Amino acid sequence: MNVPSIIQGGMGLGISSWRLARAVASQGQLGVVSGTAIDLILSRRLQAGDPGGHVRRALEAFPDPEIADRVRERYWIDGGKDPAVPYAAKPMVGEAPDRGLEELLVVANFVEVWLAKEGHRGSVGINYLHKIQAPMLPSLLGAMLAGVDVVLVGAGIPLEIAGILDRLAAWEPVEFGLHVSGASREHKLRFDPRALFPGDPPELVRPAFFPIVASVTLATMLVKKSRGRIDGLVVEDPTAGGHNAPPRGALKMDDAGEPVYGSRDEVDPSAIAALGLPFWLAGSKASAEGLRQAREVGASGVQVGTLFAFCEESGLRADLKREVVEAALRGEERVFRDPVASPTGFPFQVLSLPGTLSEAEVYDERHRRCDLGYLREAYERDDGSVAWRCPAEAPEDFARRGGCEEDAEGRKCLCNSLMANLGLGQVRKGDGEVRVEPPLLTCGKDLSGIRALASPGNPHYTAAEVLAFLLGEDPARVA
Ligand SMILES: Cc1cc2nc3c(=O)[nH]c(=O)nc-3n(C[C@H](O)[C@H](O)[C@H](O)COP(=O)(O)O)c2cc1C
Numbered sequence: 001m002n003v004p005s006i007i008q009g010g011m012g013l014g015i016s017s018w019r020l021a022r023a024v025a026s027q028g029q030l031g032v033v034s035g036t037a038i039d040l041i042l043s044r045r046l047q048a049g050d051p052g053g054h055v056r057r058a059l060e061a062f063p064d065p066e067i068a069d070r071v072r073e074r075y076w077i078d079g080g081k082d083p084a085v086p087y088a089a090k091p092m093v094g095e096a097p098d099r100g101l102e103e104l105l106v107v108a109n110f111v112e113v114w115l116a117k118e119g120h121r122g123s124v125g126i127n128y129l130h131k132i133q134a135p136m137l138p139s140l141l142g143a144m145l146a147g148v149d150v151v152l153v154g155a156g157i158p159l160e161i162a163g164i165l166d167r168l169a170a171w172e173p174v175e176f177g178l179h180v181s182g183a184s185r186e187h188k189l190r191f192d193p194r195a196l197f198p199g200d201p202p203e204l205v206r207p208a209f210f211p212i213v214a215s216v217t218l219a220t221m222l223v224k225k226s227r228g229r230i231d232g233l234v235v236e237d238p239t240a241g242g243h244n245a246p247p248r249g250a251l252k253m254d255d256a257g258e259p260v261y262g263s264r265d266e267v268d269p270s271a272i273a274a275l276g277l278p279f280w281l282a283g284s285k286a287s288a289e290g291l292r293q294a295r296e297v298g299a300s301g302v303q304v305g306t307l308f309a310f311c312e313e314s315g316l317r318a319d320l321k322r323e324v325v326e327a328a329l330r331g332e333e334r335v336f337r338d339p340v341a342s343p344t345g346f347p348f349q350v351l352s353l354p355g356t357l358s359e360a361e362v363y364d365e366r367h368r369r370c371d372l373g374y375l376r377e378a379y380e381r382d383d384g385s386v387a388w389r390c391p392a393e394a395p396e397d398f399a400r401r402g403g404c405e406e407d408a409e410g411r412k413c414l415c416n417s418l419m420a421n422l423g424l425g426q427v428r429k430g431d432g433e434v435r436v437e438p439p440l441l442t443c444g445k446d447l448s449g450i451r452a453l454a455s456p457g458n459p460h461y462t463a464a465e466v467l468a469f470l471l472g473e474d475p476a477r478v479a
Contacts, residue, residue: 001149002028002123003232003278003300003301004300004301005029005301005470005471006030007030007032007234007280007282007302007303008024008030008031008032008308010036011127011241011305011314012034012036012129012242013036013040013418013419013421014315014419014421015315015316016314017112017315018033018112018113019115019315020033020311020314020315020463021125022115022116022118022119023462025122025123026119027463028122029122030123030149031116031124031125032127032150032152033113033125033126034126034127035109035112035126035143036127036374037132037372037419038108038112039090039093039104039108039109040090040372042071042104042107042108042111046071046075047077047088049076049077049081051080056072058111059107061114062107062110063197064197067103067107068107070100071103075090086426087424092372092388093105093132093134093135094134094386095178095189095386097134102138102191103196105135105138106141106145109126109138109146110142110145110146112126113126113143113146113147114146114147124148124149125151125207126143126150127153129153129155130155131155131375134189134374136161136164137164137190137191138191144169144205144206144207145204149207150210151209151210152211153211154212154236155212157222158226159222159226163226163227163228164228165206165209166228170204173193173194174191175189176189179378180378180379181377181379182380187380208231209228210234211230211233211234212234212236212282213233214235214236214237214245214265214267215248215265220271223277230277231277232278233280234282235282236282236303237265237281237283238265238337239284239446240305240349240444241309241442241443241444242305242349243346243347244346245265246259247260247261253339258347259337259347269297269298273297273299278300280299280302281301281302282302282303282304284444284445285302285304286448286466286470287449287452287470288472290470291471291472304470306443307453307469307470310324310325310328310443311461311463312463313463316441317439320353320441321459323353324351326459328447328451329450329459334351334352335352335445335447337350338412340409340410341410341414341440342411343391343412350412350441351442356417357439358440366413366438367428368392370389371426372416372419373388373415374415376388376390377390387401389401392412413437417437417440418440420437420438421440421441449466449469461475465478465479
């Protein structure tokens with residue numbers, strides 16, 4: 001793989017779609033798909049009829065046709081489901097997924113990477129959040145079956161992933177330590193790839209591994225202690241979109257209620273460079289000047305999210321894209337680093353937009369529940385078994401499962417709202433009404449690139465224009 005100047009950041013859920021990653025990779029930079037909740041996204045794309053037949057085309061290429069057939073038969077609805085009918089549930093990810101869920105996870109990750117790689121020779125990565133542990137092992141296998149070039153993992157301390165990639169490439173069984181709150185013993189997720197492919201399995205190539213870090217301490221620790229090879233680092237600052245690493249030391253808030261970051265959170269690029277690995281800087285770096293400055297301090301380039309999130313090929317609903325671009329053109333965007341919105345407890349950047357969960361009245365009106373479950377935390381019951389709870393579920397349910405009610409305050413259901421961002425939001429029926437889950441947008445603090453690429457008369461821009469803009473070329477030439 002060539003060392004790219006630009007990594008198009010992994011943006012969950014589904015914002016970094018195969019279309020976006022393909023558009024970037026086919027231009028010679030690193031296109032990244034999001035692997036977060038991709039099993040759910042695939043199940044809903046199939047229920048929506050799979051317009052264009054892309055998912056079914058990728059299923060045809062899956063190495064075990066019986067597994068692919070089972071997934072298609074379970075979820076695909078010819079012509080799409082009735083919009084007033086809720087999407088069928090899929091099993092939630094937990095400590096011991098059943099065979100059907102394992103198959104769905106492997107297939108969904110395969111499909112997303114396969115489509116992103118279709119028709120060009122560029123490199124494609126996949127992004128996972130370390131905090132979402134339960135689906136990780138089958139997901140990695142699925143992405144590797146499609147020949148993923150890079151695995152990028154953020155939101156945690158991914159010490160075990162490099163070794164897992166080595167073992168999966170050799171078709172060996174893998175284990176992944178599961179974080180369980182109040183655990184009296186070690187808990188592990190286990191996965192045997194040969195159980196799914198008992199015959200002669202296809203050959204796998206071990207992808208490169210790029211952890212995403214926010215401090216020199218974490219980068220150094222990973223490089224020293226990772227159980228397997230690290231091939232590069234993405235260094236993200238707290239202006240980046242999505243989740244941010246919490247500030248170091250005691251948590252302080254500014255007058256607006258955002259966590260305050262200080263000098264201890266600043267990363268010295270020369271200390272990262274001294275680790276001897278290629279690295280990319282992320283967070284408000286989306287300009288030719290940002291790329292130049294990154295290179296000047298020894299980085300190979302930059303990872304950019306926000307500017308790609310609102311381009312034509314991203315998975316975001318077209319009407320939401322347009323609203324954000326128009327707000328940015330008016331200079332009216334407001335991005336709040338919310339310390340409590342995410343059930344993970346990490347600060348999460350929330351973009352204010354009417355009709356979305358960022359607004360108090362929309363939030364208050366939504367009935368809290370947990371029916372997708374990716375951000376649940378595992379906890380140990382008195383009998384030593386593992387159970388799951390989410391601080392964004394109904395506070396009484398959370399308390400019943402041993403959660404602290406205070407910890408539930410202000411939490412937002414990212415699973416349901418981020419699915420709504422893609423036009424795949426769950427439909428709820430009640431009181432004679434049909435409602436769709438409200439969206440919730442995230443993005444980074446810097447939207448200036450949007451103002452460079454879009455105009456009131458033309459709010460649309462493409463991934464190729466973003467790349468040209470970042471490389472200091474004329475975006476109009478590729479428009
Ligand atoms: C909509 C959105 C979703 C994101 N989701 C993820 C994610 O799932 N995993 C991750 O590691 N980073 C995520 N990020 C961070 C990006 O990958 C990237 O590092 C960041 O956006 C770079 O900063 P920028 O937004 O200022 O360009 C997300 C960013 C955005 C804008």
